[in-house]
Amino acid sequence: MNLIILNESDDIGGGRYRLVDHRAEHIRSVLNASVGETVEIGLLNGPAGVARIEEVTSEGVVLICGPLEKVADPTPAIDLVCALPRPQTLKRLLATAAMMDVRRLHLVRANRVEKSYFQSPLLMPENYTPYLIEGLSQGKLTRLPEVAIHNRFRVFFEDTLPAQVAAAAEENATPPIRLLPDPESTRGLDRLFDRDTNSWVLLAVGPEGGWVPFEIQLMEAVGFQRFTLGRFVLRVEHAVTAALAQLELLRTAERER
């Protein structure tokens, strides 16, 4: 827990927050912090900084927030599209997405997604949000990724996503770069991503076993470009980490060596 995430329900007024759950336990037992010491905190969807410990009892911990600063918006903004994985994998995917500053996570139906996954209780916000917060806490971020669940593959790629792209275009004009990692491709990400653009990124990661050809054709028809993450055959959460790490390298790489 690199950042303790505070939310409205912890707020007891006057800049004070009362924690009674595993965060209090973390402050007491892992950080071994006492009254007067400071801990790193972030307000959910808000600024981050430090808080001073005002009270530590067996029931809980009271913090008073010190100076807080806005957490920078990610550049580029990344919206992640994933074929809905099985619940155990989804938990790790949620944490990874939040840890790596994904803005929006679209979980979509695909041919190789088991229908039963859409019945999982984990798809309810009260059940998946703790995994997102765990990721924010690890990544020292505060902005909760939006999660959207799409039960129809074609409708998502042909209607929902184009409508979002059009809405974004009305606000800032630059269309997104649409990226599709595909082990069959030989093109590296450096051929598709130019750090000098202001484009946001749509990254579509397939299910275990991959997208079927029909799905790839449909995604290419709506502007997704295939590229290779390299020689690796990766699990979903590793593919997400690998793609975001490669984007990050290209974003910051020196132009001349």
Place this chain on the structure above:
Amino acid sequence: MNLIILNESDDIGGGRYRLVDHRAEHIRSVLNASVGETVEIGLLNGPAGVARIEEVTSEGVVLICGPLEKVADPTPAIDLVCALPRPQTLKRLLATAAMMDVRRLHLVRANRVEKSYFQSPLLMPENYTPYLIEGLSQGKLTRLPEVAIHNRFRVFFEDTLPAQVAAAAEENATPPIRLLPDPESTRGLDRLFDRDTNSWVLLAVGPEGGWVPFEIQLMEAVGFQRFTLGRFVLRVEHAVTAALAQLELLRTAERER
């Protein structure tokens, strides 16, 4: 399970292998494969290819290996040095290392490593090997990474590792590139890794909470160069995935755009 890994103890002679464990169950229940069909297999530390199913019973599955081909050696070879993580994290790290074709995994003591981790039963080969094989199976690889455990930080970096580097130099001459991801650095990996070298790579990933300054100084003194994986604050297994994905991008990137 993208590749079913076979080992000597499965061998019943004549190119036949008898499986009675979760691999047999995978062939029966996940692949739904019947007699006469083929499955992708790899021999542990050997070639990979296909095998034909000769028998399926409730007790097990008999495979007869078809044409097999040598699995390419990774270029560059990557030896991963990790501060020994807690057992739950180590399981994921083992699978990740094997999945991403790490040649050797050094698990070392560090200031922020709890001593009790070195008592974990998971450090015995019979307990950790299944996680490596799970990773090979996912990554469609067959070469088992070597695992070495080093209980003394300074001895490892000042004696053990230099001896390995010297031994390698006697065989092929090129010294390794020694890489140290560090959130404090502003230098990207593109400044350190040149795909035109034949160097192997030593990548040192710290514990949760990071290396302490003394450790970083000592590693720098023996030739490790700090770089940033980007703005992310990552868990160990994510840092490993991110670093290997960035190396892979640099290895394959076009020189001119």
